[in-house]
Amino acid sequence: xxxxxxxxxxxxxxxxxxxxxxxxxxxxxxxxxxxxxxxxxxxxxxxxxxxxxxxxxxxxxxxxxxxxxxxxxxxxxxxxxxxxxxxxxxxxxxxxxxxxxxxxxxxxxxxxxxxxxxxxxxxxxxxxxxxxxxxxxxxxxxxxxxxxxxxxxxxxxxxxxxxxxxxxxxxxxxxxxxxxxxxxxxxxxxxxxxxxxxxxxxxxxxxxxxxxxxxxxxxxxxxxxxxxxxxxxxxxxxxxxxxxxxxxxxxxxxxxxxxxxxxxxxxxxxxxxxxxxxxxxxxxxxxxxxxxxxxxx
Numbered sequence: 033x034x035x036x037x038x039x040x041x042x043x044x045x046x047x048x049x050x051x052x053x054x055x056x057x058x059x060x061x062x063x064x065x066x067x068x069x070x071x072x073x074x075x076x077x078x079x080x081x082x083x084x085x086x087x088x089x090x091x092x093x094x095x096x097x098x099x100x101x102x103x104x105x106x107x108x109x110x111x112x113x114x115x116x117x118x119x120x121x122x123x124x125x126x127x128x129x130x131x132x133x134x135x136x137x138x139x140x141x142x143x144x145x146x147x148x149x150x151x152x153x154x155x156x157x158x159x160x161x162x163x164x165x166x167x168x169x170x171x172x173x174x175x176x177x178x179x180x181x182x183x184x185x186x187x188x189x190x191x192x193x194x195x196x197x198x199x200x201x202x203x204x205x206x207x208x209x210x211x212x213x214x215x216x217x218x219x220x221x222x223x224x225x226x227x228x229x230x231x232x233x234x235x236x237x238x239x240x241x242x243x244x245x246x247x248x249x250x251x252x253x254x255x256x257x258x259x260x261x262x263x264x265x266x267x268x269x270x271x272x273x274x275x276x277x278x279x280x281x282x283x284x285x286x287x288x289x290x291x292x293x294x295x296x297x298x299x300x301x302x303x304x305x306x307x308x309x310x311x312x313x314x315x316x317x318x319x320x321x322x323x324x325x326x327x328x329x
Contacts, residue, residue, distance in 0.1 A: 041096030049122035082107025097123015102302035118145030144326035152319035165229035
């Protein structure tokens with residue numbers, strides 16, 4: 033009999049997956065899987081579960097939000113295994129799932145895993161941590177990890193938007209020097225993201241035509257401080273149109289990025305806080321994981 037590790041965060045999102053849990057497990061049992069069900073109980077527990085059982089099963093299913101998915105990826109890489117992973121998005125924003133066009137219906141997402149195909153995807157390495165879709169700093173990055181879980185559950189995606197708006201009064205520019213595949217960029221930036229995703233915090237989006245999650249490259253988006261009202265207008269239009277060709281915005285692709293910044297400046301990795309670093313190297317790990325994606329009809 034095939035074996036599955038089912039890792040679930042029972043407090044993710046609005047707990048919508050909890051109500052469907054018996055049906056989800058029944059679907060997997062009917063498909064011939066012996067399921068090891070593991071409920072996370074705090075930071076790091078999903079990664080530990082994957083490290084413990086991930087190499088003993090045929091497939092791993094992560095049910096939760098971006099943070100739970102991040103821990104699942106971390107567990108895989110730390111254990112040095114490439115067991116295929118299926119994702120049932122049950123968080124508040126689900127940026128990673130949006131980029132993969134996964135169903136927001138938890139039962140349909142479970143069915144898609146059973147009928148889908150493993151596809152190799154890239155992962156980011158940030159010092160000794162990993163991220164599945166984004167490492168960011170500056171404006172809007174605090175919203176994801178500062179908003180309490182009960183508020184996220186009550187307000188859903190609105191909580192992130194409101195949190196982002198509340199940050200506007202606290203935005204200050206950060207002096208950053210970046211070496212993007214050898215090209216040096218240095219300026220005062222309001223926001224920066226090194227990502228492998230079409231959605232960042234549910235607030236910023238990238239044109240899917242520019243994002244290939246398995247091409248060995250990151251998309252690097254930097255927004256510097258405005259020098260005039262005209263530049264602010266250009267920036268707003270660029271964000272709305274997803275055509276990042278204005279003076280305030282730098283858009284590049286890269287395999288490796290080296291950053292020199294204020295060591296007190298915090299980062300966010302897949303929605304979770306990361307302490308600041310005076311010097312940090314971010315590297316694309318090409319085809320590091322195998323994600324099950326639904327087959328297009």
